[in-house]
Amino acid sequence: MNNTPLVVHLIYRLDFGGLETLLVECINRMPADRYRHAIVCLTDYTEFSKKITRPGVEIFALHKPPGLGLGIHAEVWKLLRRLRPAVLHTYNLAAAEYAMAAWLAGVPVRIHAEHGRDARDPEGKNVKHNLLRRLLIPIVDRWVPVSADLQRWLKHAVGVPDRKNMLINNGVDTTRFQPDSQGAAVAASQCVIGTVGRIQDVKNHLGLVDAFILLRNRIPENLPQPRLVIVGDGPLLPALKEKVAAAGLADLVWLPGARSDIAELMRTFSVFALPSIAEGTPVTILEAMSAGLPVVATRVGGIPEVxxxxxxxxxxxxxxxxxxxEALASYCRQPALAARHGVAGRERVERNYSIDAMVSAYAGLYDALRTTKTKFREPIKSCVE
Structure with missing residues (x-):
């Protein structure tokens, strides 16, 4: 029997995305003799799961139907009773409510992470959602926002007390995401606007195409003409393809869908764009800055912190x-400015957004909560026992 404590990560769906990348990085990098890991997907998982290189990580798909899916609470409870984890780590609103099932199942430590808000509630003001979060405050041992913006929101809008509200910055693998070795020469010879992310309303890719149409009229003919690369899959990809085709941009806009070679693709970009309506701390921005790219992004969520x-x-x-x-045009017109901002971005990521620091912070949080709860009280037993 393996006595290494188990962490169960509960997520809506394991698919290509920033949150999911961070989850996989934590599992792969956390010392194997410190914690074991399992993932519970409320709906399902995709090929992205193959990025998990740590042996012995079980993945469970509960195939939750649309809507409340009240029966899933019982399934989560039964699964947790069988797995007996030391820690349940839930991610974002869709998974938050299952902290109650974990409490009833006797899981000693319950952590909930907030990685961002969606397009329907970009400022986090939904009364029903925030009421649910408030009701969970006594159940959740620690709330983990990934930006100072989210931390302030949890404190003032939700009411999470400071002692339960712990900021952990997202991190990036600066070894994998590095500037192109040819750097300035590449930037001077092309103007490729690139972005990476799930094709959904909160990322506003349709707005990026609108901006690209305007951009094409702002670049003199004697300079490299801009191209656009939008990497990712999602529910709005068909609509995005239709918009590109209707605008006659099929030869200038590449929509390759989900890819596993993001680091390599970023080395072909001149500028990284993220026109999101709402965000936490986007992993793709950290990856782009680590790759030495200047970033044009919206002033929302945790983006101005990065x-x-x-x-x-x-x-x-x-x-x-x-x-x-206009912001994109400035970099296309001035490759030297793009190179200068790219270098500064790389330096900022190296100083403040290390993947090792992030993994260490999560492992330290698991350790601290397990130690505290073991010291001061016995693990909560299920009310049915």
């Missing part, structure tokens, strides 16, 4: 195609 306007990139208002186009 991108220093005028030093590592340019911040623009959300849903403003004109401002986005």
């Amino acid at each position: 991108v220093v306007d005028g030093q590592t990139g340019t911040l623009v208002p959300p849903s403003d195609a004109e401002a986005l186009a």
Whole structure:
């Protein structure tokens, strides 16, 4: 029998995305003699699961139907009773409510992470959702926002007390995401606007295409003409393809879908763009900065904490195609500026957003909560026992 404590990560769906990348990085990098891991997907998982290289990680798919899916609470409870984890780590609103099932199942430590908000509630003001979060405050041992913006929101809008509200910055693998060895020469010879992310409303890829249409009229003919690369899959990909085709841009916009070679693709970009409506701390921005790219992004969520306007990139208002186009044009016109901001971005990531620091922080949090709860009280037993 393996006595290494088990962490169960509960997520809505394990698919290509920033949150999922962080989850996999934590599992792969956390010392094997310190914690074991399992993943419970409320719906399902995809080929992305193959990125898990740690042996022995079980993945469970509960195939939750749309809507409340009340029966899933019982399934989560039964599964947790069987697995007997030391820690349950839930991610974002869709998974938060299952902390109650973990409490009833006697899971000693319950952690909930907030990685961002969606397009339907970009400021986190939904009364029903925040009521649910407030009801869970006594059940959840620690709330983990990934940006100072989210930490302030949890404190003031939800009411999470400071002692339960712990910021852990997202991290990036700076060895994998490195600048192109040819650097400035590549930037000077092309103008490729690139972005990576799930094709859904909160990322506003349709707005990026609008900005790209405006951008094409702002670049003189004697300079490299811009191209656009949007990497990712998602529910709005068909609509995005239709918009690109209708605008006659099929030869200038590449939509390759989900890819596993993101680091290599980023080395072909000149500028990274993220026109999101709402965000936490986007992993793709950290990856782009680590790759030495200047970033043009919207001034929402935790993005201004990462991108220093005028030093590592340019911040623009959300849903403003004109401002986005002009910011992108500045880098296409001035490759030296793009190179300078790219270097500054790489240095900022190396100083503040290490993947090793992130993994160490999560492992330390698991350790601290397990030690505290073991010291001061016995693990909570199920009310049915």
